[in-house]
Amino acid sequence: MTGLVGTVGPEGLRVAGADADCACEGLPGGLEALAQELDLPSGLPATELLAAAFARRGPRLLHALGGTYALAVWNRTTGEGMVATDRLGARSVFLRREGAQLRFAAEPAELGATEPEPAAVSRLLAHGLLERQETLLRGVERLPGGEAVVFRGDRWSRKTYWTPQFQEPLDVEMDEAAELVRAALEEAVEVRCGKRPGVMLSGGLDSTAVAATAPRTPRLRAYSAVFPGHPQTDESGRIARTAAELGLESRVRAVHPASVLDALGEHARRWRLPAAAPTLFFQLPLLELASAEGVDTLLDGQGGDELFGPSPALSEQREPLRERLRGLLRPGSRQPRTLRHPDLVLHDPGLPEGLRLDGPSWWTSLADLLTCGREQAGVHDHLRRKMAWCGLAGGHPLLDDLPLIELVLRLPPQLALDGHLDRPVLRAALDGLVGDYVRLRPTKMPFDRLLVDSLLGPDRRVLPSLLDPRSARVAAFVKPDLLARFADPPPPEKATLPWVWTAWRLAAVELWLRELASERFAVEQARAAVNS
Numbered sequence: 001m002t003g004l005v006g007t008v009g010p011e012g013l014r015v016a017g018a019d020a021d022c023a024c025e026g027l028p029g030g031l032e033a034l035a036q037e038l039d040l041p042s043g044l045p046a047t048e049l050l051a052a053a054f055a056r057r058g059p060r061l062l063h064a065l066g067g068t069y070a071l072a073v074w075n076r077t078t079g080e081g082m083v084a085t086d087r088l089g090a091r092s093v094f095l096r097r098e099g100a101q102l103r104f105a106a107e108p109a110e111l112g113a114t115e116p117e118p119a120a121v122s123r124l125l126a127h128g129l130l131e132r133q134e135t136l137l138r139g140v141e142r143l144p145g146g147e148a149v150v151f152r153g154d155r156w157s158r159k160t161y162w163t164p165q166f167q168e169p170l171d172v173e174m175d176e177a178a179e180l181v182r183a184a185l186e187e188a189v190e191v192r193c194g195k196r197p198g199v200m201l202s203g204g205l206d207s208t209a210v211a212a213t214a215p216r217t218p219r220l221r222a223y224s225a226v227f228p229g230h231p232q233t234d235e236s237g238r239i240a241r242t243a244a245e246l247g248l249e250s251r252v253r254a255v256h257p258a259s260v261l262d263a264l265g266e267h268a269r270r271w272r273l274p275a276a277a278p279t280l281f282f283q284l285p286l287l288e289l290a291s292a293e294g295v296d297t298l299l300d301g302q303g304g305d306e307l308f309g310p311s312p313a314l315s316e317q318r319e320p321l322r323e324r325l326r327g328l329l330r331p332g333s334r335q336p337r338t339l340r341h342p343d344l345v346l347h348d349p350g351l352p353e354g355l356r357l358d359g360p361s362w363w364t365s366l367a368d369l370l371t372c373g374r375e376q377a378g379v380h381d382h383l384r385r386k387m388a389w390c391g392l393a394g395g396h397p398l399l400d401d402l403p404l405i406e407l408v409l410r411l412p413p414q415l416a417l418d419g420h421l422d423r424p425v426l427r428a429a430l431d432g433l434v435g436d437y438v439r440l441r442p443t444k445m446p447f448d449r450l451l452v453d454s455l456l457g458p459d460r461r462v463l464p465s466l467l468d469p470r471s472a473r474v475a476a477f478v479k480p481d482l483l484a485r486f487a488d489p490p491p492p493e494k495a496t497l498p499w500v501w502t503a504w505r506l507a508a509v510e511l512w513l514r515e516l517a518s519e520r521f522a523v524e525q526a527r528a529a530v531n532s
Contacts, residue, residue, distance in 0.1 A: 003106025089145025194297030206301030
């Protein structure tokens with residue numbers, strides 16, 4: 001496991017593996033402008049530039065930075081320093097107090113915590129979300145986006161340096177909005193391309209938008225999962241056509257029902273946290289292929305539904321904001337109401353709170369969804385871990401590009417409403433760039449049936465031993481009669497999506513709890529035992 005790891009204490013800042021007074025990971029933006037403004041040499045390494053800028057500006061340095069980053073910097077002369085994350089919290093920093101020291105790391109497991117936080121576990125099971133600063137590990141906090149820990153000597157404090165601010169909507173019609181979005185999307189994609197980019201391509205609008213606006217580097221490849229046994233999900237024909245029209249080399253992997261639990265168990269072992277989505281079992285082989293072929297950064301279209309959809313306050317479905325948040329990690333277009341299950345847990349700690357922002361309700365609800373909401377759903381952390389698992393960096397321009405998000409938040413809200421098609425502004429922005437068979441397609445392919453056939457196929461006979469109320473560690477949080485229902489799986493043809501979605505969440509948490517307790521559950525051995 002790699003990433004930013006260090007301590008703040010009486011002796012100042014210490015970062016593992018770094019001799020300098022600054023350590024930074026991710027893609028900080030605004031460095032060239034900062035160097036010019038401070039009359040520093042061009043081409044200065046980022047850590048040297050940031051250390052020099054901090055010596056002159058202190059924490060005000062953060063107002064000049066964009067992009068996605070985790071930063072630790074110290075001025076030895078003044079004894080002042082800070083640890084910070086970007087404005088959206090896309091590059092997480094986790095904190096743990098130990099006596100006179102404050103430990104920080106890019107991953108909670110680096111901080112040595114081994115006890116679950118009961119309220120957080122219950123909140124995850126009941127609502128699928130956490131408080132913004134909350135983690136599943138006792139004594140470990142998350143540093144939210146737009147915040148920093150500022151210290152001087154042996155004293156430190158939390159500081160908020162950025163929150164979304166309402167601005168009056170731009171006076172633009174659809175055609176002008178489309179031009180602005182297209183230009184902003186092209187820039188957001190280009191910034192994230194890395195040296196050897198690839199692109200995740202489905203037959204849908206969001207991934208196609210990213211693929212179509214990516215700079216054409218030599219041998220730019222598209223990586224796609226196809227589902228020959230699930231015609232309601234398979235988009236192989238559409239993918240092949242899109243790749244050909246965009247001039248992309250196409251790489252596909254056929255997906256069949258497979259163990260969901262194997263991937264969940266490996267995630268718990270690797271990250272010492274439960275997986276935040278059930279789709280790892282079919283996504284990881286595709287990411288491993290991209291890595292094996294030399295790709296260093298894999299672009300995707302994650303986040304387009306929320307970014308270009310209507311404000312939750314104006315949604316035609318009148319879907320509450322917290323319901324929209326629970327859909328951020330869904331594998332298909334429909335979000336079953338399974339991740340909101342307050343009756344499941346013994347003690348419901350309640351829904352987490354969003355940001356308190358000033359502005360009209362359409363703007364505050366959308367701004368909360370696109371910033372705080374993505375942190376609460378664990379979207380950034382899940383995608384970072386998934387990519388790092390296979391040695392890749394992720395490029396998520398629809399999810400973590402602040403200029404693009406701020407542009408969308410300034411568009412007239414009525415432009416996101418359409419009586420027939422969702423994401424109308426994005427569709428208009430892609431006019432002439434992608435075929436109308438994608439651009440004007442009214443539906444998305446769901447992955448729900450594949451999940452049902454996997455969890456209740458290869459894993460069906462393992463769930464009873466994993467979720468047995470008499471031995472399951474998750475029983476400390478879940479009502480016994482309800483847990484028993486998930487330890488007795490129905491036949492696949494009778495399974496409801498709410499049952500399947502809740503079952504995978506329970507399984508992910510159970511595998512993680514056993515990992516924390518050094519009682520690893522061997523999925524393969526359990527499967528072999530019941531099949532013998």
